[in-house]
Amino acid sequence: MKKSDYYKLVAAGATTALLVGCSSLSAPFKEADARWADFKSWTKVTELEPSTGNPTGFLGGVHMGDEGYRDVYVNDIAKDTLLGSAPYNYPAGSVIVKEQFASKADWEAGRKGAHTISVKVADGDQLSKENWNWADSYKGTAGESAFCSGCHSIAAANDYVFTNGDFLKTQP
Template identity: 30%
Template structure:
């Protein structure tokens, strides 16, 4: 059986190439149970800063958050894992889930997942988990300087 076909998502592919130039919102990787028990570091683009750092919701269209991940090795960050991406899309894209688009980019740069929260979307799980953080426009701020209200963790 061959490798899975790469999904096309120009924003995810572009984000994977440039996110490290963006604002890093946590210096120390945080263990994230909902991202496969990986250690994560979050980066935000310029359009996301007002909401993420100032607590001004909703996020504007074009805001992108990138969560760099590392496999857990004996409680510490190990090998590079996938890059998890949230992109705020135009009103009506997926109103039930805050108009967020989700993508996952594999360590080799291939876009492995791309979609919204609608039924049958490959990103349906992402949106379901993030719906718990609706008060913060569907964004968690765990372990970062992001100014979001505390929310419970999503589905286990």
């Protein structure tokens, strides 16, 4: 299966995502949240292949868009779930960091990376977007975000995370 087909399948059952505007969650002059401050030492899911283009077909202009180069890092709590296979249900404390660059040149130079972070704050048998918080920068504050969770609801069946073991196995 091609990557571009995978989320057509996943999204088949999903309700239409409502994007309800983007509120800024970041505040200046503070340290990064301890839950992800050291993410560079975590498992780099995209070690072999950064994500570029629009493999799911749902990117729109976010995460640096089609021209962007994106790496995904996962903490130890989330690692086994993310790299495993469906059904996906992440334990509370799971944190996933996406580091994105505007171009291949920036990615190669490690220049001007921007970060978006998903934090699972509660878990249970039922998947729910209420269980996730979102931060829009490295020094940002994790909180509810209709902007982030609205689009990630396309992957609701996979616990709101697009990048996972099944997805990574699909062919580019």
